[in-house]
Amino acid sequence: MTIAIAPIDPVGRAFFAGVVSGIDLRKPPTAAEVAAVHDGMDEFGVLVFHDQDIDDEQQLAFSRALGPLETATGDIAAPHERRVSMDLNDISNLDKNNKVVARDDRRRLFGLGNQLWHSDSSFKPVPAKYSILSARTIPPTGGNTEFADMRAAYDALDEATRREVHDLVCVHSQIFSRGILGFTDFTEEERAKWAPVRQRLVRRHPRTGRLSLYLSSHAGGIEGWPVPEARAFLRDLTEHATQRRFVYAHVWRPHDLVMWDNRVTMHRARRYDHTAVRDMRRTTLTNEVSSLDQAP
Known part of the structure; x- marks a missing residue:
């Protein structure tokens, strides 16, 4: 098979989100396939692989072929509560016994933060x-994932706003994003683990050279700005960046695998019946260096 990547919406959004064919992720990828995936990510920001009935080890093998992984330290489950290894994020509504968690379960309430527009791990230094999400079991309805193209959002800013945002640095924390939803049930250890970190508001992609906005619900302030003004400005930027013309909404099918570049996208999960099983596994490639070390 020869790998091919085509735009999902060639008329309305030819520049964002591509569907990949000609690759079987149950097998270790070849060097040519790895190069094609990287090139596709540079072009589309989001890639969709249909009909990939893989297990955890196969997902890990594909992910590691693309680059070094980060450890899954972004969720709130204690080690003894986890269903999967620390190399995988458990994006599900299941406990370690594969039972659906209660509606008021602390882990579920924390996970509702995934329904806010965000960039994965922007709360880490x-x-x-890349994020690579495999759909093992999906609910009958709902649970879609939406992606916003932050390159197009940056390009659509007026020149004055581009100048204003260019050198700004934001502070990010999961404490802030969960607080938006009223979740404040954090231990002192968790508050220390998710102490605010600094990230640039504008990033330059190291391969393509394109500039993009680096926004997230985790961003709770801008250095040197009063907090209310910073949050109002960040909300305005997020409203701008998530206009329908910049967004691709993925309707999940069983065994879909979707990957996206967190440097040039935001995403959010959509609601679904909390009593239905939704079992997703995510591997995450680290950026290797801070956004502060990549000058725009």
């Missing part, structure tokens, strides 16, 4: 590069 070294944030995420």
Whole structure:
């Protein structure tokens, strides 16, 4: 098979989100396939692989072929509560016994933060590069994932706003993003683990050279700005960046695998019946260096 990547919406959004064919992720990728995936990510920002019935080890093998992984330290489950290894993020509504968690379960309430527009691991000093999400079991309805193209959002800013945002530095924390939803049930250890970190508001992609906005619900302030003004400005930027013309909404099918570049996208999960099983596994490639070390 020869790998091919085509735009999902060639008329309305030819520049964002591509569907990949000609690759079987149950097998270790070849060097040519790895290069094609990187090139596709540079072009589309989001790639969709249909009909990939893989297990955890196969997902890990594909992910590691693309680059170094970060450890899954962004969720709130204690080690003894986890269903999967620390190399995988458990994006599900299941406990370690594969039972659906209660509606008021602390882990579920924390996970509702995934329904806010965000970039994975922007709350870490070294944030995420690619996220790779495998759909093992999906609910009958709902649970879509939406992606916003932050390159197009940056390009659509007026010149005065581009100048204003160019050198700004934001502070990011999961404490802030969960607080938006009223979740404040953090231990002192968790508050220390998710102490605010600094990230640039504008990033330059190291391979393509394109500039993009680096926004996230985790961003709770701008250095040197009063907090209310910073949050109002960040909200305005997020409203701008998530206009429908910049967004691709992925409707999950069983065994879909979707990957995206956190440096040039935001995403959010959509609601679904909390009593239905939704079992997703995410591997995450580290960016390797801080956004502060990549001058725009």
